[in-house]
Amino acid sequence: MKRLTYTLGSLLMILGVATSCQDITEVYTTPARTVITDRLPSEWTAYSNGTGYYTTVNMPEITSNFNATGAVLVYMSFDQGYYDALPQVVNGVSYFFASTPGLVQIDMQTINGSQLSRPGPTSVKIVLVDAEQIAMMKDKGINLKDYNAVQKAVKPVEKYIDFK
Known part of the structure; x- marks a missing residue:
């Protein structure tokens, strides 16, 4: 025993x-990628009627396939460290974006049609979330x-x- x-x-x-x-x-594994870019005031182009501005960020990571199945999230910061998700309306200004293969365009426009001053230095955070269609x-x-x-x-x- x-x-x-x-x-x-x-x-x-x-x-x-x-x-x-x-x-x-x-x-x-993290399928998301983040790109942070600073935009100078000179990189914003005025609308012809003066009610808004837009800037374009080259994004070769956004292919036609990614644009069809992935997700693009955009955030903006006017002061260091605090990012606001787009689209959004703040103090009578609408902030929004559109993505196409190769680029992201970010727009800001007054909601009442009044003139808008050129934006100061901004930081833009673009998050790319890759995905695959279930089908x-x-x-x-x-x-x-x-x-x-x-x-x-x-x-x-x-x-x-x-x-x-």
Whole structure:
């Protein structure tokens, strides 16, 4: 009986040491990318009627495919560190944006048609969130009712196990 207890105890100790020597690291893949660009007052072009301004940011990351399936989020900051999401209306000025392959255009326009002063230095944060159309996954033969099949196709989390 002592021998059996000693053997079981030794096995449990070896098992405990063996399992405590592995580290599991979860790496979350982030499909979003952020671009921050500063716009000088000279980079804003006035509307012909003087009620607004626009600026264009070259974005080669926005391809035709990305523009069709991804998402573009735009934020503006007039003071360091505080970004406001667009579209938005602040103090009678409407701020909005449009994206096309290769660029993002940001506009500001008064809502009552009055004249608008040229904006000062601004910081623009553009977030690109890549995505894949669900219909395309189905066309690839992925069973959308099978969680594991969808997870394998999307690969949102990769796990690495290091044995030390």
